[in-house]
Every structure is written in structure tokens, then in C-alpha cells.
Amino acid sequence: MALRAALRSRSGLSGLLSQRSSCSSDIRMCVSPLLVPQERNYSTPPKIRVEFDQSTGVAVMHMQSPPVNSLSLDFLTELCISVEKLEMDKSCRGLIITSAQPKVFSAGLDITEMYGKSPEHCGAFWRSVQEMWLKLYGSNMVTIAAINGSSPAGGCLMAMTCDYRIMADNPRYNIGLNETQLGIVAPFW
Numbered sequence: 247m248a249l250r251a252a253l254r255s256r257s258g259l260s261g262l263l264s265q266r267s268s269c270s271s272d273i274r275m276c277v278s279p280l281l282v283p284q285e286r287n288y289s290t291p292p293k294i295r296v297e298f299d300q301s302t303g304v305a306v307m308h309m310q311s312p313p314v315n316s317l318s319l320d321f322l323t324e325l326c327i328s329v330e331k332l333e334m335d336k337s338c339r340g341l342i343i344t345s346a347q348p349k350v351f352s353a354g355l356d357i358t359e360m361y362g363k364s365p366e367h368c369g370a371f372w373r374s375v376q377e378m379w380l381k382l383y384g385s386n387m388v389t390i391a392a393i394n395g396s397s398p399a400g401g402c403l404m405a406m407t408c409d410y411r412i413m414a415d416n417p418r419y420n421i422g423l424n425e426t427q428l429g430i431v432a433p434f435w
């Protein structure tokens with residue numbers, strides 16, 4: 247009940263979704279082995295910003311990777327580490343994922359990760375995709391995708407792994423799986 251109330255409160259969804267076409271502890275990190283080699287590059291701004299409200303137990307994760315929050319290896323690694331850190335904080339019971347970019351929740355997998363890369367990089371990339379949806383789908387937190395923009399393909403996958411999805415009511419925003427149109431076949435898991 248408290249969580250539901252919290253989600254309706256100022257840190258909740260109404261504010262996030264009202265942005266239609268323009269948006270304007272000490273925890274020891276326990277990072278999965280898959281993520282260890284991918285340390286954050288501190289010369290670039292963070293792609294994920296997390297606001298955790300201790301009083302409500304709800305965290306809001308803002309995806310802020312311009313222009314379209316495409317899911318690159320770096321982005322996914324940062325996202326997974328953020329989820330893991332929140333997961334370890336038992337006072338965090340709810341997670342809202344949303345976009346800080348105008349008009350786009352996430353453009354899906356970063357197309358530039360899919361060509362001209364070494365087999366090792368491709369392997370790491372696809373593992374990070376798998377890690378992302380496993381982490382969100384298996385999370386103990388109540389997870390909500392506040393979809394405040396278009397969310398094709400991998401963006402849709404990310405939303406689907408959450409417990410709840412709420413999408414801004416704007417006919418310009420689309421969501422769905424378009425892999426067949428693109429000629430991409432998701433690898434066997």
C-alpha cells in the first residue's frame with residue numbers, strides 16, 4: 247500500500263508522463279562477472295541517473311544517453327550496475343525507469359554495436375543485452391516503465407521486462423518489436 251501511495255506521489259508517474267513531447271550508504275558493489283570488465287568511462291557523462299527517495303522506498307532511473315537512449319554496451323553496463331546497487335539496498339522496493347530524452351524512451355539496441363566489431367565485443371554486447379532483461383525481469387523490486395516517448399525493439403523489450411508499463415498518451419510515440427522489418431534475428435538464448 248505504501249509503495250502504491252508513493253508511486254502516486256510527487257516522485258511517481260504522473261509528473262514523468264505529463265511530459266508529452268518535450269521533457270524538458272555505504273553499499274559495497276557486487277557486480278556480476280559479466281559486467282566486471284566494463285568499467286565506466288569517467289570521461290563521459292553518466293548515461294543513467296538514479297534518484298532514490300528513502301522516505302518512499304522508490305527509485306527513479308532516468309536514462310540520459312543522447313540522442314535516443316540507444317542500448318550500447320556502455321549504456322547497458324551502467325544500467326545493470328545501477329539496478330544491482332538498488333537491488334542490494336533492501337530499503338528500495340520500487341523502481342521507475344524513464345527517459346530524460348525528449349520524445350524517446352529508448353531506440354532499442356544500438357545499431358552501431360552490430361557491425362564492424364570484433365567477435366569478443368559482439369559477445370560482450372549480446373551478453374549485456376541478456377543481463378539487462380534478466381536483471382529487470384528477475385528483480386525483487388516492483389519495476390515500472392514510465393514510457394515517455396517512442397520505444398521500439400530493444401526499448402520495447404526493456405519495457406516488457408518490467409512489472410508494469412505506463413505509456414504517455416501521444417500518437418507520435420510508438421512501441422513494438424520491429425526486428426523482422428530490420429532483418430535482425432535475435433540470437434538463441
Ligand SMILES: CCCCCCCCCC/C=C/CC(=O)SCCNC(=O)CCNC(=O)[C@H](O)C(C)(C)COP(=O)(O)OP(=O)(O)OC[C@H]1O[C@@H](n2cnc3c(N)ncnc32)[C@H](O)[C@@H]1OP(=O)(O)O
Pocket residue numbers: 313314316317349350352353354355356357358379383396398399400401403406407423424425428430432
Ligand atoms: C524477455 C524476453 C527475452 C527474449 C527477447 C527476444 C526479443 C529480442 C528483442 C530485442 C531485440 C532488439 C533489436 C533492436 O533493438 S535493433 C534496434 C532497432 N531500433 C530501431 O529500429 C529504432 C530506430 N530509430 C527510430 O525509429 C527513431 O530514431 C526514433 C527512436 C523513433 C527517434 O526518432 P527521432 O526522429 O527523434 O530521431 P532520429 O531518427 O533522427 O535519430 C536521432 C539519432 O539517433 C540515431 N539512432 C536512432 N536509433 C538508433 C539506434 N537504435 N542505434 C543507434 N543510433 C540510433 C539516429 O541515427 C540519429 O543519429 P544522427 O543524428 O547521427 O543521424
